[in-house]
Amino acid sequence: METQPVIQLEELHKIYHTGEVDVHAVRGVSLTIQRGEFVAIMGASGSGKSTLMNTIGCLDRATRGKYLLDGTDVSQLNRDELADIRNLKIGFVFQGFNLLSRTSALENVELPMLYTHHHLSGREQRERALKSLEMVGLGQRSGHHPNQLSGGQQQRVAIARALVNQPALLLADEPTGNLDTQTSIEIMGVFQKLNDEGITIVMVTHELDIAQYTKRTVVMRDGVIVTDAPVTDRLKAETELERLREAQQAVRLAP
Amino acid sequence: MKRIFATFKIAIRALRRNKLRTLLTMLGMIIGVAAVIAAIGIGNGAKAQVEAQIASLGQNVVSVFPGSFSSGGARGGWGSASTLTPEDAKAIEREVQGVVAVTCEVRDREQIMANGQNWNTQVMGESPDYLSVRAWSLSSGAMFTDTDVNGAGKVAVVGKTIVDQLFSGNNPIGDTIRIRDMPFKIVGVLRPKGVNFFGQDQDDVVIIPYTSSMRRVSRRQYLSSILIQAASPNLMARVQQDTTDLLEQRRSGREPDFIVRNQLELAEAATATSRTMTALLGAIAGVSLIVGGIGIMNIMLVSVTERTREIGIRMAVGARGHDILLQFLVEAVTLSILGGITGIAVGIGLSNLVASRLNWPTLTSTASVVIAFFFSAAVGIFFGFYPARKASRLDPIDALRYE
Numbered sequence: 213m214e215t216q217p218v219i220q221l222e223e224l225h226k227i228y229h230t231g232e233v234d235v236h237a238v239r240g241v242s243l244t245i246q247r248g249e250f251v252a253i254m255g256a257s258g259s260g261k262s263t264l265m266n267t268i269g270c271l272d273r274a275t276r277g278k279y280l281l282d283g284t285d286v287s288q289l290n291r292d293e294l295a296d297i298r299n300l301k302i303g304f305v306f307q308g309f310n311l312l313s314r315t316s317a318l319e320n321v322e323l324p325m326l327y328t329h330h331h332l333s334g335r336e337q338r339e340r341a342l343k344s345l346e347m348v349g350l351g352q353r354s355g356h357h358p359n360q361l362s363g364g365q366q367q368r369v370a371i372a373r374a375l376v377n378q379p380a381l382l383l384a385d386e387p388t389g390n391l392d393t394q395t396s397i398e399i400m401g402v403f404q405k406l407n408d409e410g411i412t413i414v415m416v417t418h419e420l421d422i423a424q425y426t427k428r429t430v431v432m433r434d435g436v437i438v439t440d441a442p443v444t445d446r447l448k449a450e451t452e453l454e455r456l457r458e459a460q461q462a463v464r465l466a467p
Numbered sequence: 468m469k470r471i472f473a474t475f476k477i478a479i480r481a482l483r484r485n486k487l488r489t490l491l492t493m494l495g496m497i498i499g500v501a502a503v504i505a506a507i508g509i510g511n512g513a514k515a516q517v518e519a520q521i522a523s524l525g526q527n528v529v530s531v532f533p534g535s536f537s538s539g540g541a542r543g544g545w546g547s548a549s550t551l552t553p554e555d556a557k558a559i560e561r562e563v564q565g566v567v568a569v570t571c572e573v574r575d576r577e578q579i580m581a582n583g584q585n586w587n588t589q590v591m592g593e594s595p596d597y598l599s600v601r602a603w604s605l606s607s608g609a610m611f612t613d614t615d616v617n618g619a620g621k622v623a624v625v626g627k628t629i630v631d632q633l634f635s636g637n638n639p640i641g642d643t644i645r646i647r648d649m650p651f652k653i654v655g656v657l658r659p660k661g662v663n664f665f666g667q668d669q670d671d672v673v674i675i676p677y678t679s680s681m682r683r684v685s686r687r688q689y690l691s692s693i694l695i696q697a698a699s700p701n702l703m704a705r706v707q708q709d710t711t712d713l714l715e716q717r718r719s720g721r722e723p724d725f726i727v728r729n730q731l732e733l734a735e736a737a738t739a740t741s742r743t744m745t746a747l748l749g750a751i752a753g754v755s756l757i758v759g760g761i762g763i764m765n766i767m768l769v770s771v772t773e774r775t776r777e778i779g780i781r782m783a784v785g786a787r788g789h790d791i792l793l794q795f796l797v798e799a800v801t802l803s804i805l806g807g808i809t810g811i812a813v814g815i816g817l818s819n820l821v822a823s824r825l826n827w828p829t830l831t832s833t834a835s836v837v838i839a840f841f842f843s844a845a846v847g848i849f850f851g852f853y854p855a856r857k858a859s860r861l862d863p864i865d866a867l868r869y870e
Contacts, residue, residue, distance in 0.1 A: 266864055295787040300785070304784070306867070310779075314484060326786075327786045331470060373784065
């Protein structure tokens, strides 16, 4: 039981029927991801990586093939059951943050608990949301609204929200796509810390240097996996940040 | 329960986010509900007033009036015939079954005098039973008796207006008033009855025995009307028929010169009028409620489109279609109920304003308030359902990608 993979895809296909042409976005992907892994899915636009991500995230359903999440076959579940899976087993982080505007960080983090079936009391919800915010280093900003936070801070709120129901899996679709270099590294630092604590993370990115912070890289092209290899010279966000800071210092000190 | 409360909180927040739009949307409901409340209030007030008027005419009363009189091709109107006699009244009392009392009435206008003052008023010749038939009573003194009727006694019972005009409001019992220069002793004062349905002051009256009127005052040989009190409401139709038959028989084949009216007919005609009015006002109010509902539906559809992304986010973190449906439905119902409550307040205010400014009686019933409240909730559910279902059926991915 301990060795049961978190994600197990077998011959997964996704075909979009848009008008006259059928778009075969994913053409037979088989992939196994074990507990505690940190995987980057890479590829050019149209390679099928986002479609694959949406399918893994139970936002979309595969046309053919099998998808076992934590041992349960989710390819046969209905809309409501998929909603429950998204609520309890998966945390999703998006490129555009997708926070509710005019709603405080704390309430944004509480949102998934609103749709959980064994309902927690208001106090328990708040405590859990605060703990989650502290995990991403935003404990002091719980009352701020998204428009009062920087991009990096907004993404941290989104991560806190993804973590609040203690999911088995954290999915991130281009989480650093809207962020500058330093903030991107900071976010990768958060991911690395979470991964060290045992959370399985799968992220989509097209930036090679970002993929360097993960443990395994899967490259897709035209709907199939072309390479799948462990990251060899893995970067550590802490040291990279240190280096960046020194470089900035140097620029400022230079005559 | 907690979930409903949380959903309600979200709805309130969403509504507060766009205050002007919320207010304008609610305005439809407010106008609709206020119209319903005011319409029902005014209608009920009119109905209650009519019913009170009808009741003041007496209980289970069947009236006989003289018919039209024609002479040489010229036809007089109703009441122009002068053939209704005290003998007719006696025959009715004797032969028609289910009759409690029969009174003779002779109406006349006279200039009366007392204390050096004079006043023109209605002098009514009546039987002693008149007060009980009209469900009227005295505030002091006593009604004259059959002995006074038999002897054409010079006694009188006066209304409040007479007391005010001729006696400056002092108790006039034992004093005399002069009618056609004859002294009549005042034996009783009527309890004030106020203005009737036609705006007539019912207290501006002097009641004397009908025989006194026929022999001394009006000197008419016929009656203005005969009032018959039936033993119960069910008997009224039969008493009416039997009286008609009896009077026809007594006139042995001559053209009928009388009309027999049943008080219920009058009541029905009067309440039918106010019912029609209430129904008409209610229909207009109902239409405006539907218009208000369409306003809610319209704004909810706009809201669903605007918030497609929010719906996507909620679905992505695990909201079921059912949760989204509930959220938008609660929002629509909150909108309509808030509008409904405001509308109820405005409606009550409006009918009070009508009552005080136009001097129309209004009556806001609890039932109409409760009905208006639940109806507005129902409007919210009915018109909110389609937009809410549309929201709940969105595809999470499409919703998230919506710009």
